[in-house]
Amino acid sequence: MDTQHVPYERAFIFSAAIRIFHWLRALAILVLVVTGFYIAWPFLVAPSNSDVLVQGWIRFAHQVFGFLLCAITLARAYLFFFSKSDIERRSFQDVTNINSWITQLKSYMWMGHLDKKGVYGPLQFVTYFAISVIAALICITGLVLYANVYHEGLGGMLWNSAAWITAQMGGLAQVRLWHHYFTWVFIIFVVIHVYMAVWTGIRFKHNSVDSIVSGYDYHPKKH
Ligand code: HEM
Numbered sequence: 712m713d714t715q716h717v718p719y720e721r722a723f724i725f726s727a728a729i730r731i732f733h734w735l736r737a738l739a740i741l742v743l744v745v746t747g748f749y750i751a752w753p754f755l756v757a758p759s760n761s762d763v764l765v766q767g768w769i770r771f772a773h774q775v776f777g778f779l780l781c782a783i784t785l786a787r788a789y790l791f792f793f794s795k796s797d798i799e800r801r802s803f804q805d806v807t808n809i810n811s812w813i814t815q816l817k818s819y820m821w822m823g824h825l826d827k828k829g830v831y832g833p834l835q836f837v838t839y840f841a842i843s844v845i846a847a848l849i850c851i852t853g854l855v856l857y858a859n860v861y862h863e864g865l866g867g868m869l870w871n872s873a874a875w876i877t878a879q880m881g882g883l884a885q886v887r888l889w890h891h892y893f894t895w896v897f898i899i900f901v902v903i904h905v906y907m908a909v910w911t912g913i914r915f916k917h918n919s920v921d922s923i924v925s926g927y928d929y930h931p932k933k934h
Contacts, residue, residue, distance in 0.1 A: 718932040724798055724830050725926045732787050733923050739780040740897055746773040747894055774857065781850045788843070802829030802836045818915075825915060835907075838900075845896050851876065852890040859883055 725733075749755065749769045757765045791799055805811035805828050815832040818825040825832055831839065858866040858873035866873075880886050912919030917930035 719929050720932045722928045722930075723926055724922055724928045726794065726796060727926065728790060728794070730923055730926055732783050732790070736780065736783050736787070739776045739783065740901065742776040743773060743780060744894055744898060746770070746776070747891075751891060777850075777853050777857070780846070781854070784843070784846045784850055798830045800829065802827065802831040802833075804828045805831075805833040806836050808833075821914075842896070842900050845893050845900075849890060849893040849897070852880075852886050852893065855880075855886050856883075856890060859886075 746769045750766070750773060753766055753769075755765055757763045805815075811827075812833050814823065815825055815834055817823050854869055855873040855876050858869040859877065860866070862870065877883055877886055880889065908920050908923075911917075912921075915930065917928055919928075922928045
């Protein structure tokens with residue numbers, strides 16, 4: 712399409728905090744998936760005469776980025792509820808409106824346009840909500856695994872709750888297994904998320920991916 716003759720307008724949609732947390736979270740998830748899989752199946756073997764503690768360093772990186780993810784998960788939940796701009800919260804109105812669901816699903820099949828109250832469509836909002844719940848669960852199971860290894864400091868502080876959660880989940884092996892299953896939810900989410908981010912930008916002629924870098928969305932002017 713000849714975009715030169717189509718009047719575009721610009722809207723500021725994502726604050727600096729939201730953009731920084733988005734990319735920090737992306738980095739943390741990438742590092743956690745790679746280091747987590749290494750912990751589960753140590754595929755790099757240090758030479759037998761080496762004193763480099765590969766597993767130890769990988770576990771260290773996993774914990775650093777694990778705590779980073781815990782912090783971002785909390786900060787991001789706070790921002791959702793209390794940020795100055797209500798552009799994310801407004802999207803909830805579409806989740807509770809059946810017509811908005813129909814409009815979104817139809818627009819995905821090239822029928823009509825997506826008309827949103829906030830920044831996300833209803834399906835997108837529900838997906839992000841679900842992945843936030845999984846993020847909370849992977850953080851909780853991660854902290855339980857942590858407390859079972861480190862009994863002092865934070866691990867000690869968390870011990871009582873960790874022991875209770877471990878018992879509820881049917882033992883430490885189950886905690887580890889669920890932590891592992893949740894990893895796959897993230898992998899599947901990231902593949903779909905990146906695909907949809909690019910696809911919706913093309914489908915709805917706006918700069919979907921760039922907006923989480925610059926904060927600005929560009930889209931054809933509404934008449
Ligand atoms: C997207 C986030 C995360 C992913 C993808 C992830 C992935 C994994 C995976 C695949 C394992 C190996 C499990 C197994 O042995 O089968 C693991 C282990 C572990 N994770 Fe995570 N994790 C994440 C977040 C966290 C967080 C937030 C913490 C808490 C600080 C954490 C702490 C741990 C610990 C302590 C282990 C070691 C378990 C052991 O010694 O067997 N993880 N993680």
